[in-house]
Amino acid sequence: KxxxxxxPRYLIKTRGQQVTLSCSPISGHRSVSWYQQTPGQGLQFLxxxxxxxxxxxxxxxxxxxxxxxxxxxxxxxxxTLELGDSALYLCASSLGDNSPLHFGNGTRLTVx
Amino acid sequence: xxxxxxPTEMTATEGAIVQINCTYQTSGFNGLFWYQxxxxxxxxxxxxxxxxxxxxxxxxxxxxxxxxxYSYLLLKELQMKDSASYLCAVRDPGYGQNFVFGPGTxxxxxx
Numbered sequence: 001k002x003x004x005x006x007x008p009r010y011l012i013k014t015r016g017q018q019v020t021l022s023c024s025p026i027s028g029h030r031s032v033s034w035y036q037q038t039p040g041q042g043l044q045f046l047x048x049x050x051x052x053x054x055x056x057x058x059x060x061x062x063x064x065x066x067x068x069x070x071x072x073x074x075x076x077x078x079x080t081l082e083l084g085d086s087a088l089y090l091c092a093s094s095l096g097d098n099s100p101l102h103f104g105n106g107t108r109l110t111v112x
Numbered sequence: 113x114x115x116x117x118x119p120t121e122m123t124a125t126e127g128a129i130v131q132i133n134c135t136y137q138t139s140g141f142n143g144l145f146w147y148q149x150x151x152x153x154x155x156x157x158x159x160x161x162x163x164x165x166x167x168x169x170x171x172x173x174x175x176x177x178x179x180x181x182y183s184y185l186l187l188k189e190l191q192m193k194d195s196a197s198y199l200c201a202v203r204d205p206g207y208g209q210n211f212v213f214g215p216g217t218x219x220x221x222x223x
Contacts, residue, residue, distance in 0.1 A: 004154075033210065043155075043199065043213035056208030090154060097209045098162075100145055103154040 002027065004104035006091050012110045018079040021107045025072050025093030031055075032074040033101065034066060037088040046089075049074055078109075086111045114138045114207065116214035118200055123220045124190055132185045132198050132217045139206030146174050146185045147199040149216070155199055159185070187219075195221045 005024040013019050025032050034046040045058035049068035066076040072093075078085055088108050092101035116136045124130040136144070143162040147155035161167055161176035161183060173186040187194055200214040 035213075042215045043201075045207075045210050045212075048208065048210055056210050058210075097203075098143065100157040100160055101155075101211060102157065103147075105154045 004091055004093050004102055006089075006104035006107050008107060009105065010108050010110075012112065013081050014112055015081055015083060017081050018077065019081060019109060021076045021078075021089055021091075021109075023074045023076070023091030023093075023104060025074070025091075026102055029093035029095055029102070030072055031094045031096065032068055032072065033092045033094075034074070034076050035090045035092065036060075037090055037106070038086075043090070046076070081111045083111050085109065114202075114204060114212045116200055116202060116212055118198075118214040118217045120215065121218045121220070123222060126190055126192060126221055126223050128190050129186065129188050130190060130219065132187070132200075132219065134183045134185070134200030134214055136181050136183070136200070136202050136212075136214075138202050138204045138212055140204045141178060142203040142205050142209065144174075144176055144183050145201045145203065145211070146172075146183075147201065149197045149199060151196070158198075190221050192221050192223065195219060 007022045031050045033048040036044045047057045052068045063079045068074045088106045090106045092103045146158040149155040159174040166175045171188045176183045197216040197218045199216045201211045
């Protein structure tokens with residue numbers, strides 16, 4: 001069974017640009033969550049999608065948005081990039097509320 | 113509020129046993145999970161406790177005390193490849209069933 005796939009692995013953008021990250025969950029997993037990981041803040045929850053609906057959202061500005069498609073694939077968008085958005089963005093999928101998260105390898109975003 | 117604490121760094125010797133502690137204060141509790149993350153890689157799931165007691169999985173064991181808001185991960189017969197960060201996470205129904213992660217403990221295994 002294929003794991004969680006994230007593309008691209010690395011991305012370099014400049015301030016003010018926008019970026020879209022993609023995530024394909026494990027087959028059969030309908031819940032997809034996004035996390036930001038930085039050395040100073042650790043893993044911070046961004047949002048979670050289940051059956052194309054955003055179920056929960058973390059404490060991030062509106063520049064961070066996402067969506068989920070009918071095949072459970074998810075995208076995350078960050079607009080008007082800031083230097084502080086440089087981080088590892090991790091996508092995770094799970095079977096349901098009593099199941100562990102399975103993470104992808106992440107997208108490392110660098111904003112210059 | 114939600115707060116999870118872990119030691120920042122630990123060092124141990126190959127072949128030894130190490131215990132990584134985690135204390136949590138969350139608005140709700142629906143399971144405590146341990147993840148391992150090697151540098152530059154994704155976190156991988158290690159263990160899960162929802163009831164009090166010890167769960168054993170090979171060289172790894174995890175313990176939970178819900179009344180004390182406390183868990184530990186025990187690693188036996190340490191190997192060099194166990195050098196990694198270990199993340200404690202609580203699934204919180206008061207947080208939409210989402211995971212609250214601790215800061216992680218960076219374990220270095222020395223020869």
